[in-house]
Amino acid sequence: MTENKIGFSKLTKEEKINWIANQYFANPKEAISVLNQYQNSNEALQKLHDEFIENTLTNFYLPLGVAPNFNINGKNFTIPFAVEESSVVAAASKAAKFWGARGGFKTTILGTEKIGQVHFLYEGDKQKLKEYFNFIQPVLLTETEEITKNMQKRGGGISKIELIDKTEILENYYQLHATFETKDSMGANFINSCLEQFAKTFKNNSENFGLPSIQIIMSILSNFVPNCVVRAEVSCPVSELNEDANITSSEFAEKFVTAVKIAEVEPFRAVTHNKGIMNGIDAVVLATGNDFRAIEAGVHAFASKDGKYTSLSHAKIENGIFTFWLDVPLALGTVGGLTNLHPLVKFSLEMLGNPSATELMEIVAVAGLAQNFAALRSLTTSGIQQGHMKMHLNNILNQHQATKEEKRLAIAHFENQTASHNLVVDFLENLRAK
Amino acid sequence: MTENKIGFSKLTKEEKINWIANQYFANPKEAISVLNQYQNSNEALQKLHDEFIENTLTNFYLPLGVAPNFNINGKNFTIPFAVEESSVVAAASKAAKFWGARGGFKTTILGTEKIGQVHFLYEGDKQKLKEYFNFIQPVLLTETEEITKNMQKRGGGISKIELIDKTEILENYYQLHATFETKDSMGANFINSCLEQFAKTFKNNSENFGLPSIQIIMSILSNFVPNCVVRAEVSCPVSELNEDANITSSEFAEKFVTAVKIAEVEPFRAVTHNKGIMNGIDAVVLATGNDFRAIEAGVHAFASKDGKYTSLSHAKIENGIFTFWLDVPLALGTVGGLTNLHPLVKFSLEMLGNPSATELMEIVAVAGLAQNFAALRSLTTSGIQQGHMKMHLNNILNQHQATKEEKRLAIAHFENQTASHNLVVDFLENLRAK
Numbered sequence: 026m027t028e029n030k031i032g033f034s035k036l037t038k039e040e041k042i043n044w045i046a047n048q049y050f051a052n053p054k055e056a057i058s059v060l061n062q063y064q065n066s067n068e069a070l071q072k073l074h075d076e077f078i079e080n081t082l083t084n085f086y087l088p089l090g091v092a093p094n095f096n097i098n099g100k101n102f103t104i105p106f107a108v109e110e111s112s113v114v115a116a117a118s119k120a121a122k123f124w125g126a127r128g129g130f131k132t133t134i135l136g137t138e139k140i141g142q143v144h145f146l147y148e149g150d151k152q153k154l155k156e157y158f159n160f161i162q163p164v165l166l167t168e169t170e171e172i173t174k175n176m177q178k179r180g181g182g183i184s185k186i187e188l189i190d191k192t193e194i195l196e197n198y199y200q201l202h203a204t205f206e207t208k209d210s211m212g213a214n215f216i217n218s219c220l221e222q223f224a225k226t227f228k229n230n231s232e233n234f235g236l237p238s239i240q241i242i243m244s245i246l247s248n249f250v251p252n253c254v255v256r257a258e259v260s261c262p263v264s265e266l267n268e269d270a271n272i273t274s275s276e277f278a279e280k281f282v283t284a285v286k287i288a289e290v291e292p293f294r295a296v297t298h299n300k301g302i303m304n305g306i307d308a309v310v311l312a313t314g315n316d317f318r319a320i321e322a323g324v325h326a327f328a329s330k331d332g333k334y335t336s337l338s339h340a341k342i343e344n345g346i347f348t349f350w351l352d353v354p355l356a357l358g359t360v361g362g363l364t365n366l367h368p369l370v371k372f373s374l375e376m377l378g379n380p381s382a383t384e385l386m387e388i389v390a391v392a393g394l395a396q397n398f399a400a401l402r403s404l405t406t407s408g409i410q411q412g413h414m415k416m417h418l419n420n421i422l423n424q425h426q427a428t429k430e431e432k433r434l435a436i437a438h439f440e441n442q443t444a445s446h447n448l449v450v451d452f453l454e455n456l457r458a459k
Numbered sequence: 460m461t462e463n464k465i466g467f468s469k470l471t472k473e474e475k476i477n478w479i480a481n482q483y484f485a486n487p488k489e490a491i492s493v494l495n496q497y498q499n500s501n502e503a504l505q506k507l508h509d510e511f512i513e514n515t516l517t518n519f520y521l522p523l524g525v526a527p528n529f530n531i532n533g534k535n536f537t538i539p540f541a542v543e544e545s546s547v548v549a550a551a552s553k554a555a556k557f558w559g560a561r562g563g564f565k566t567t568i569l570g571t572e573k574i575g576q577v578h579f580l581y582e583g584d585k586q587k588l589k590e591y592f593n594f595i596q597p598v599l600l601t602e603t604e605e606i607t608k609n610m611q612k613r614g615g616g617i618s619k620i621e622l623i624d625k626t627e628i629l630e631n632y633y634q635l636h637a638t639f640e641t642k643d644s645m646g647a648n649f650i651n652s653c654l655e656q657f658a659k660t661f662k663n664n665s666e667n668f669g670l671p672s673i674q675i676i677m678s679i680l681s682n683f684v685p686n687c688v689v690r691a692e693v694s695c696p697v698s699e700l701n702e703d704a705n706i707t708s709s710e711f712a713e714k715f716v717t718a719v720k721i722a723e724v725e726p727f728r729a730v731t732h733n734k735g736i737m738n739g740i741d742a743v744v745l746a747t748g749n750d751f752r753a754i755e756a757g758v759h760a761f762a763s764k765d766g767k768y769t770s771l772s773h774a775k776i777e778n779g780i781f782t783f784w785l786d787v788p789l790a791l792g793t794v795g796g797l798t799n800l801h802p803l804v805k806f807s808l809e810m811l812g813n814p815s816a817t818e819l820m821e822i823v824a825v826a827g828l829a830q831n832f833a834a835l836r837s838l839t840t841s842g843i844q845q846g847h848m849k850m851h852l853n854n855i856l857n858q859h860q861a862t863k864e865e866k867r868l869a870i871a872h873f874e875n876q877t878a879s880h881n882l883v884v885d886f887l888e889n890l891r892a893k
Contacts, residue, residue: 033527034552045525045537049810059806062504065520067496076853078522078540079548085523085541085746085803086499090514091479093467103479106512107519109797110750114513118468144721144728175881194724202727210880214844214851218879221842242718243838249730249768284676287578290628292760293636294578296683300756307752312519316544317751318741322734325759326726332766334683361880363543366858369519372493376483404677408655410648417648419510424800445652446644446795447609 034080042082070368077363089312089369091376092117096129097391104392105373106308111417113304116399117392123268127261130394132387138184138252139356141216143201143224146240151190154199157234158188161227165201168226172218181208183219201227204252209382211315211358213246220244248322250354251330255383257390258350259398266347269406278347280405281340285349288336295336298397299328302337302351305396309389313377314363314370320355327354338397351394355386421449431456468514476516504802511797523746523803525810526551530563531825538826539807540742545851547738550833551826557702561695564828566821572618572686573790575650577635577658580674585624588633591668592622595661599635602660606652615642617653635661638686643816645749645792647680654678682756684788685764689817691824692784693832700781703840712781714839715774719783722770729770732831733762736771736785739830743823747811748797748804754789761788772831785828789820855883865890 033041042060046053063083065071075081087107092114095102104121106114124130147154165186166173173182184204191198201223205216224244231239267274288298303324307317328337338351359382363370374380377388403409418439422432435452467475476494480487497517499505509515521541526548529536538555540548558564581588599620600607607616618638625632635657639650658678665673701708722732737758741751762771772785793816797804808814811822837843852873856866869886 034549041525045810049537049812051809056806056809059802062499062501063523063803065496066500070496073857074520074522076857077543078524078545080524080526080552081522082525082539083523083803084518084520086508086518086801087521088508088512088515089497089517089519090512091475091516092514103483105516109511109748109801110752111512115468118514140727142727144718144725146717172879172882175885191725195720198721198724200725214879215881217842217844218882221844224842240714242714242721243835243842245728245731245838245843247727247731248734249727280674280676283580284578286629287632287676290632291578291625291634292764293574293576293681293683294679296756296760297679297681300682300752303752303756314543318544318734318737318755321752321755322730322737322759325756326730326763326768329760329763329768330726334760334763363854366854367520367543368493369497369517372490375485375490376479378483401677404679408651408658408677409679410651410655420797420800423507423510445606445648447649448606448652451609 038075038081041080045082073366077366087311089373090114092121094118094121094125095388095391095395096121096125097387098132099129102378102388103376104309104388105312105376106305106392107311108304108308110304111420112415113308113396116403117305117395120395120399124259124395124398127259127265129259130391131258132390133256134383134386135254135256135352136252137206137383138250139205139207139212139216139246140250141203141205141220141244141246143220143227143244144242145199145201145224145227146197146242147199147236148197148238149236153236155188157231157236160234161230162186164230165223165226169219169222172215172222176207176215179208181206186223207358209359210361211319211356211382213316213319214361216246217244220246248319248356249326250323250356251327253356254327254352254354255386255390256350256352257387257394258348259394260346260348263342263345263347272406277405278342281347281349281401282342284401284405285336285338285340289339290335292334295328295334299325299337301400302353302393302397305392306353306355306389309392310357312370312373313357313359313385313389314367314374315357316362320357323354323356338394349394349398351390351397353390353393355389357382357385357389359385418449421446422453425450425453427453472509472515475514479516507800511800521745523807524548526555526829528552528555528559529825529829530555530559531821532566533563536812536822537810538743538822539746539810540739540826541745542738542742544738545854546849547742547830550837551739551829554829554833558693558829558832561693561699563693564825565692566824567690568817568820569688569690569786570686571640571817572684573639573641573646573650573680574684575637575639575654575678575680577654577661577678578676579633579635579658579661580631580676581633581670582631582672583670587670589622591665591670594668595664596620598664599657599660603653603656606649606656610641610649613642615640620657641792643793644795645753645790645816647750647753648795650680651678654680682753682790683760684757684790685761687790688761688786688788689820689824690784690786691821691828692782693828694780694782697776697779697781706840711839712776715781715783715835716776718835718839719770719772719774723773724769726768729762729768733759733771735834736787736827736831739826740787740789740823743826744791746804746807747791747793747819747823748801748808749791750796754791757788757790772828783828783832785824785831787824787827789823791816791819791823793819852883855880856887859884859887861887
């Protein structure tokens with residue numbers, strides 16, 4: 026580990042790769058060649074991607090696929106998905122086609138409020154703190170003017186700053202709880218910059234006001250955004266709902282609604298139900314250069330906000346009309362961050378017509394609802410494994426270097442039969458032992 | 460949209476690309492060339508990646524970076540991260556070095572239980588249903604033998620099947636609630652295949668037993684795995700804790716513990732706190748070919764399981780010792796799925812010494828704890844923006860085609876000053892206007 030002593034991060038990319046290959050691999054040359062086959066031959070492009078993060082060795086491939094035929098509020102979209110899981114794009118495409126023939130997807134923005142907090146401790150008179158807050162509030166705004174001026178030009182900025190007393194849950198704990206409007210940017214850097222300035226201003230002026238004991242703990246945006254929410258919805262007469270000959274439309278509608286109700290009342294099911302929604306959401310979030318960890322955290326916290334983890338989507342039958350909808354918090358951006366930097370993100374956004382942040386919220390929510398619809402339709406009719414295994418089967422066959430003929434036989438064999446990785450391997454082994 | 464009528468999915472990859480370029484882009488040629496610069500020149504390799512999902516257009520790049528110097532249970536690791544967010548790898552590397560000098564990371568597997576359910580409706584005598592369940596239970600096991608035999612060879616299989624009465628939360632709703640041990644595979648296909656067979660067996664034999672009204676709604680694994688949990692931990696004397704000249708070790712320790720306590724009691728903070736943990740976790744999950752949506756869903760549901768969304772990590776000071784730990788549910792696999800199929804996943808796993816699934820749980824949890832430590836250290840000392848903007852600054856400068864000299868000036872300018880995207884752009888504009 027001699028190289029390590031001079032600092033791994035100081036090595037060139039090539040030196041890093043050599044060190045790792047020699048340190049951890051039985052066949053260092055082969056390890057290096059695996060990494061190298063993923064480097065881009067365009068040096069400037071490779072450098073751009075290398076510099077997104079630290080200690081980059083190569084480019085990790087996720088397939089970028091598309092699902093066409095999405096009708097959203099009357100407009101046609103082809104949606105990009107960056108995802109490694111087979112059948113996500115196929116499910117989206119099917120759902121898009123199905124609902125495209127039934128009026129398409131409708132969406133509504135329910136809010137776009139972002140949140141950030143300065144967390145601090147204060148020992149002393151509460152009334153005095155309130156007076157200080159009233160005094161300092163305009164100064165917090167003035168001293169962030171440099172940061173907010175461009176955002177204000179675009180119609181955004183700081184919406185509100187509140188002093189919140191949290192001493193009942195933790196001794197001496199208070200917050201400056203601020204709400205923001207960040208327009209087409211996700212706003213993380215903007216919000217954090219504002220908050221850190223709030224903290225400085227708030228602390229720096231406190232002693233002169235006679236409040237020596239304020240201790241800033243930290244200043245940071247929240248990924249819990251229960252007021253930055255979009256609704257996506259589909260509906261049609263029950264009679265037009267089903268395409269499956271094995272079940273009537275109304276049986277299907279009832280079963281579908283029951284499946285959603287189960288996800289509403291039973292957390293073990295709700296978690297997986299929402300995970301399926303996120304298969305669609307994250308893939309579009311990634312393809313459009315947004316941060317899926319932020320979205321995931323906000324979404325699942327939203328699903329648990331009333332004390333019990335529950336479904337994000339809901340379904341009902343009323344007067345012969347089936348309606349299925351999803352409310353989901355999505356703090357997304359279409360400017361800033363990676364959106365203008367990653368050429369495939371730019372591609373994805375242009376394919377979507379260069380949407381505003383709220384339009385992207387609508388598209389992403391629709392991708393989630395479509396995914397959920399497809400999953401529930403499979404689950405309540407043929408089962409999840411049939412569709413999933415069809416794609417996965419192909420992957421397993423590739424992995425075991427199946428020939429064209431072996432693939433044909435395997436696909437025929439597992440057409441009407443439950444398949445698992447092991448069963449497929451057994452099948453191939455039997456075939457080859459013949 | 461004539462091509463669409465013959466079915467988009469039936470087009471060749473080239474035809475799909477052409478259709479999209481002509482449908483949505485002002486400059487179709489340019490759009491095609493953006494996609495093409497990401498195709499791999501090795502045709503077989505490109506085909507492998509294309510076939511992971513449907514309608515693949517090209518390869519979406521995520522940087523694959525590494526953080527060296529992780530000491531986990533006395534063993535040295537370099538951990539792979541597939542992530543687009545700047546500073547995640549830098550933060551991991553710093554935390555690894557810091558704790559490497561203080562005894563390293565310790566981990567404990569607290570459980571490996573996976574869960575799956577058959578959800579069904581039943582109207583009728585509850586006692587009769589119980590009798591049927593007792594009768595059918597061994598048959599459920601016999602009729603899944605084909606599916607379970609390979610898993611059993613590896614020491615796994617079906618651990619338990621229970622009948623659960625959920626009629627109090629939804630009329631006529633019951634479950635077959637099964638637990639599984641899936642060893643080194645994540646087990647989704649295995650579990651779903653078992654469950655679908657349970658459902659068939661359970662339904663098919665019910666009429667003969669005099670229970671005509673059983674209606675299977677769906678059969679599916681749960682991503683909520685509160686008994687598939689790993690603990691990662693670090694500790695050291697408070698006196699050895701700090702490296703920052705601006706704050707004493709004990710002040711830092713107290714402030715750090717307060718920051719964690721805030722995340723324990725305040726959901727708006729907890730969500731972001733856990734999001735930071737997931738920055739580390741998801742990046743390793745992706746690099747090792749696992750499904751981050753499944754992990755995300757399980758983790759955030761775990762964080763909300765006691766009725767209020769809370770921190771996954773905890774910290775304390777006892778007898779002069781600082782301890783910081785994380786309990787996190789991680790249903791991971793190191794065989795099956797993409798693990799043997801994606802060459803960079805194979806690379807990542809070999810770099811980690813080809814870990815078992817439980818070893819990978821340990822490594823991933825450590826990546827999460829390291830990330831959380833680094834984030835809290837920044838937040839409670841210099842603030843999050845300084846470190847974050849250093850990397851992000853570089854991205855913004857690249858985006859605006861800054862020259863070497865402009866970069867040097869910008870980096871110097873923003874060294875000791877709050878930066879935001881807009882401020883950086885302003886700075887560049889001013890520089891260029893001179």
